[in-house]
């Protein structure tokens with residue numbers, strides 16, 4: 001709702017009240033309409049201020065209403081009525097003015113912002129466009145290029161940038177409402193014609209066609225198939241080329257196509273899923289609201305390879321005091337130099353002072369004795385990690401949380417090396433760790449809820465999206481990746497090429513196909529794991545059939561490439577060739593193609609044509625199937641956990657909502673039918689066998705993804 005009051009004698013104050021972000025629900029819109037009417041009809045009121053309760057102006061339209069029947073007064077006429085008012089209306093912007101919130105402010109005649117406020121039109125990230133006049137008013141106010149930038153990226157800007165762009169008229173460090181009320185008193189009798197943005201001509205650049213052509217190319221390149229950024233450009237074009245009313249018609253028309261699109265549904269699902277993962281729950285019932293984190297003031301990072309350095313940078317940037325330990329002197333010196341450089345560059349970009357002084361470097365593990373939490377990031381080798389955990393358990397003060405940055409190893413086994421296994425959790429960061437948003441917080445059977453809460457809290461402080469998951473080989477992300485990569489190898493054996501398979505996945509929306517990704521991360525990583533598992537054996541030494549392991553189909557293609565020293569980008573050759581070691585531009589490699597031909601001939605395989613549909617169905621559905629197994633095993637507590645892990649850690653296109661949401665969009669029955677089909681064709685591939693949870697969900701009528709948790713609970717109790 002919205003509260004009306006009269007302040008300073010003649011100022012009507014309208015306060016939006018819908019915690020926590022004052023979203024424009026039906027009740028709030030009704031409240032604004034009623035309050036504006038009251039202010040305009042009250043002869044004592046000479047000017048009006050609109051503000052939000054609890055230090056937040058407005059987070060925009062109420063996204064929760066989008067799925068249901070929209071009732072209450074519509075936003076557009078409400079904003080028009082404010083703009084058309086014959087008394088000045090001033091927006092007092094504190095906290096956030098986003099989406100419909102900023103559109104409301106643009107309908108006001110003046111805008112005063114607090115210096116800490118954030119403004120933006122982030123609708124594009126929800127698969128929409130600013131359809132309450134945002135695409136028409138903003139270009140008229142700040143010009144086409146700046147409006148295009150804000151509307152197509154959805155980025156939030158500071159009050160200082162908003163002032164510089166001309167979006168706000170004044171920035172204050174004091175009480176925004178007081179400043180706005182004083183401002184309103186001063187402008188009470190001033191004429192308003194020059195303050196109604198919809199009447200402004202849109203500032204024209206000399207070559208509009210070229211400008212929009214360039215903008216369209218830019219969004220198409222970065223959108224990876226998302227439709228909203230394209231619609232945003234089209235809407236702004238209407239502002240630049242048509243009168244306001246026609247522009248509004250175009251905005252409405254474009255919004256209508258977006259509003260009901262699957263992409264909008266997927267993106268809005270992601271918005272809520274991102275927030276839902278913070279409300280974690282362990283199988284024993286412990287959860288986010290009953291488990292309080294312990295304060296962490298001092299942290300240590302052990303091992304300063306690539307991952308350790310990234311983690312160190314992310315920690316130092318939070319302002320925490322960090323002890324960085326690396327036993328090799330050379331490595332320590334190199335790491336110190338690299339980390340200082342990363343911190344300095346990061347600080348320069350953000351216009352802040354680098355936090356180099358937060359870090360103490362040491363070669364001695366005993367220097368972690370006084371820290372509250374340790375993140376171990378040594379080489380991915382169980383024997384080495386065991387030793388480190390034994391040492392940590394001996395040197396750390398009682399109660400220190402011990403976290404490991406392993407990407408697949410057994411957390412519980414590591415916990416068993418310490419005197420207090422309840423203090424041990426996994427903190428699985430993704431490379432580069434100071435950039436990538438995802439953090440898997442992995443609890444073992446003995447991890448305490450407080451250890452999970454503390455790791456999740458620390459992750460949030462580091463700007464990460466933490467997802468709490470159970471302990472199993474590869475946890476959630478890497479466990480699902482295994483069958484996905486395996487299918488890609490099988491497709492190569494059957495006639496595919498790295499180029500065709502990658503193209504299908506990139507057209508789906510991944511930034512990189514599976515083979516380019518593998519070249520980037522290094523083929524030797526998977527090879528080392530397969531060797532450890534006894535799967536990858538030198539072809540000469542192998543006693544067993546090269547294409548079968550334990551009765552299951554196996555592809556040794558990756559191993560054979562590694563035997564040739566082809567480790568990917570770092571060696572200049574992998575699934576592709578590169579100009580030189582370390583280059584990033586992948587080129588098709590004739591050697592690889594003739595190698596594949598030779599391999600097929602050697603194993604009596606006849607290449608067939610593999611189309612895009614088969615690539616997508618086999619690679620994606622097998623990954624989804626493993627996701628269902630993870631849900632069945634209770635490793636992830638809901639589909640949102642898996643989807644957020646894939647969107648933020650593995651490049652799954654956000655506008656497709658994550659693998660589990662996508663399965664729901666495709667139709668669970670269809671996913672099941674295709675898995676059955678492929679399993680029949682490849683009975684020696686167990687990953688293709690549909691898991692029982694998927695079957696049960698289909699049998700129970702394929703309920704929508706947001707109700708799976710309930711179904712899973714029931715299914716799990718019956719399994």
Ligand SMILES: CCC[C@H](O)CC(=O)SCCNC(=O)CCNC(=O)[C@H](O)C(C)(C)COP(=O)([O-])OP(=O)([O-])OC[C@H]1O[C@@H](n2cnc3c(N)ncnc32)[C@H](O)[C@@H]1OP(=O)([O-])[O-]
Nearest residue numbers: 023059060061062063064096098099100122130131132275
């Ligand atoms: C015709 C229409 C045209 C119009 O152009 C369309 C729009 O405006 S589209 C909208 C364009 N606007 C946007 O895209 C802005 C979206 N919002 C944000 O970016 C951030 O929430 C914000 C920066 C505001 C606060 O960040 P923070 O302080 O870290 O806090 P937080 O993020 O944890 O959120 C706290 C709680 O509020 C909830 N909630 C939040 N916003 C909305 C909403 N609009 N609605 C409903 N709920 C919303 C959120 O789910 C969470 O709920 P819970 O149950 O407690 O988990």
